[in-house]
Amino acid sequence: MKFKIVFNVCVLFFAASLLPAEQSNLKKVSFLPQWAPQAQFAGYYVAYEKGIYKKYGIDINILQGGPDSPPDKMLIEGACDFTTLWLSSAIKENGQGKKIVNIAQMMQRSALMLIAKKSSGIEKPEDINNKKVSLWNDVFQVQPRAFFKKYDLNVTVIPQTYSINLFLRGGVDVVSAMWYNEYHTIMNYGYNPDELTAFFYYDYGLNFPEDGIYVKGEYFRKNPEVCRLFVKASLEGWQYAFTHEDEALDIVLKYMEKAHVPANRVHQKWMLERMKDLMTDGNAAMPSGKLSEKDYLYVANCMKEIGLVNSAPEFKDFYKECPSYDKKK
């Protein structure tokens, strides 16, 4: 009798000791979205909330992004393991000697655009000549400048920060916007699409794919499998988000409220739907995550032309294809 009890207790202890071992198999990583919580990062939040990362053995800690957390700086400094960046930003970093690699290109299509009020008389690119245009800084100026050059436009550039109120108040004639964000914000402020003229760089041969998942080159070398699994889980998260829109929005709004970010369900819905358009070409619900060499070279060349970078790494050094990789059995 006594022996039985002792034996059972031992078994229990042994079993218990195994559990943390199981748990310790989860790889701890940190992920920083490049901005404050919004549907732009829905897939990651959803993947976390639905336990997809855990399924792939990743214990993820999603950091809060925003104006105070510049993603490129934090990635280089190791404040986060994974982050999302624009392709052009990553190229620029590499040009400055910071070795970061792309493990998944999420957005296939550029969402950057220019918007003007129809009432200001601007309906085609030529109408922008001699007008005031507000542009975001840095890499956000590659496409606009190419655009102005293409159409031989003479414009007054006003720096644009976090609001479009200057445009709304009539301070500038043309404003920079992301299709998934500011475009709908303008609609939320009372403008109907038929009152606006939209210039998508995508339509004018200036397609710079934007968001992608980046890690330090070093980190990839040390943890290739984790990276691949991270990508796989993230892609799955995005797929789930696209097919369970309402649930995904609930999750996103929760994170936004926690971060005290002004949250508006219709705006996030618009954003999520545009993400689908930008990531999946509209057909498949699962983003491909692939970066085409052509796109990479195109962006790199444009940047070189403007003088933002002097050189860019080789494609194979820059892009580490993960999405098609299956976990080795």
Added chain:
Amino acid sequence: MIKRNSIAFKLIFSILISCTALFLGIFWYNYSFSKKIISENISDNAKNLTRATVNEIDSVLLAIQEIPENIASLLEHNPYDKDELLNIVHSAVEGNPEIYGAAIAFDPYAYESGALYFAPYYYRKKDSLEFTYLGSATYQYFYLDWYLIPKELQSPVWSEPYYDEGGGNILMATYSVPFYKNDGGKRKFMGVITADISLMWLQKMVSSIKIAKSGYAFLISKNGAYVTHPLNKLIMNETVFSIAEATNNNQLRDIGKSMIEGESGVVSIIGLATKRPSWLSYAPLSSSGWSLGIVFPRDELLLDITRLNRVVFILGFLGFVILFVILFLISMSITRPIQILADTTRDIGTGKLDFDLSAIRTKDEVGKLAESFVYMRESLKKYIKELTETTAVKERMQSELRIAHDIQMGIIPKIFPPFPDKPEFDIYGILSPAKEVGGDFYDFFFMDSDRLCFVVGDVSDKGVPASLLMAVTKTMIKTMSKDASTPDQILDMVNKEIAHDNDSSMFITIFCGILNIKTGEIMYSNGGHTLPLVVQSGYKIEFLKGDSGIAVGATEKAVYKTNKILLGPKDIICVYTDGITEALSKNQELFGENRLKEEMCAVRQMPLKAIILDIQRKVNEFSDGMPQADDITLLAIQYLGGIKKTEETVIALKNSVSEVPRLAEAVRGLLKSRNISEKIINEINLSLEEILANIIGYAYADKNEHKITVSLSISGSEFTAKIVDDGKPFNPLSAPQPDINASVKERKVGGVGLYFVRKLMDKIEYKRSDGKNVLILKKTVE
């Protein structure tokens, strides 16, 4: 209980229907009209409240605006140094409790060539004033809205509301005013002066606005973002457009656009917070361009009206129920007595006069009707009683009259022919009273063996009185004729007698005539009577000439005259009363004397009785359909005198069959001239032939010639044939009746033939005299 076609139903139905229609009409009008009025009132009130609130907010904001504007003006026109600048900012914040913080932010290098940023900023922290310089690498204010927008627009501008990140999560707004410097005639942009204010007072003010139970006010920014709203979740998260998108509400989008474009209005919407139909009244803040909206919940505001109408409706309904009950009772009170009366009338119809109407006690029209019914009953009873009595009396009188009729007819000679043994004349008369008894009469009697007195009279009246006078007069005439020899004497005597005691002033027209049957002469006297019609010589038809005379009994002083007329053989005198000539047809035509004459002409050849009856029939046909107005009397006399008393022919025949036709000829000759019919002549001839055949066949034993004598005679209307033969004695009367069923051969002599003779002749006599058979056969021929 109420039948479909009863008065109660009709009354109730029609009144209730019309009342319902009327009530509904009034109610509907009242409801919609009052609703309209209230709505307009609310609309006006809404606009007023909105404007008042807007003005109140504006007054605060406009006051605040002045401060940075004044500073801008000051800086533009006056020189300043750092201390002065700081002072200005400090006093701006200190001196104005609404201002949370203020700054003067210079354009890069505008203050000093070495200073990229220069933006002194004072702000409140708890109860004290804190100071700092804005601007750093991480806070490049010249790219921020509060700086960039007024710079680019070159005019002051209110920022969008934002949350103060310093702590406390207070909603703030900043008023930025660009300031300039005159640089060599040109206006150079120097920087922006700001004043930050907390919007807490604004939120408190707006959210304190309460309309009825669930009405509220809200404020949206120039971008349409909710600055204040009862649904806190919306504030700074949603704009009026995002809500419109979320609820698929295009109307809200249009309203939002109208609001941020600075318009005012009142519209009908479904309230966001209340989810109920409401009015939204909105107006812009002239200071910041934000827009105030006030939501007025429609049903709450119309609650009083709705409640009022509901009560009115219920009252109306109750009213109907009461009305229904009252109508029902009233109509019952009318129809029940009427029903009783209806049943009673039925009873009266069947003869039951002892009905009880005590159930009807009301004093109204129905009660009066019931009273009339009772009165009618009493009258009916009395009337029926009287009627019964009168009818009994009448019936008694009727039967007495019938008896009187019979008596009256009894005293008029009715048997025709009255004097068969006087073949000198023929007489026939008819009397047809208009009523049971009448005033007409006729009479005839022999005064002596040769003189026939005949009278026709017409009493001036009809009915019982006339009949009494008629009887008296007729009797008187017969009596007094014994002492008279001429008709005028008769009339005179009768007249004096009647006129003497004539209280009733009745009179009689009389035509009196005396016919001498030997001569055919008529003496006549007329007392006011219609002159008779005379047919003479077979074709002359005239009314007797002469004056009418005075009616008998009219006056004692009347004088009567006698006239004469001679009748030839077959002449007829026809006396009539005016019942004949004054008979009316359906077309109000009188029969008239001409028609009488014509008729007489048509029938004059007929036997006298046939003539009279024909005229009577003609008159009846004429007046067919009309009641007989007057007594009808016709008395006609046809004089036959001048004809031999008896006509006799004797014919001697040999006993041979060939002689028979001679006998027949003789019979025919005798009878034909007397207008005897063929049938009778044949019957006579048949009989005579039979007798003769028997004689010729069986009377003689030998074959010798014998003589048979046949005497034929007519006397009056009787024909006699006397057959004398000298054969063996044979009496046909004693011959046995023949067995008519036996065959011809078997029958005995004198069988069938004699049977016929016995049948055809009226009288057969036989005697044997002087060794001869004498057989006499008689037959009436006229």
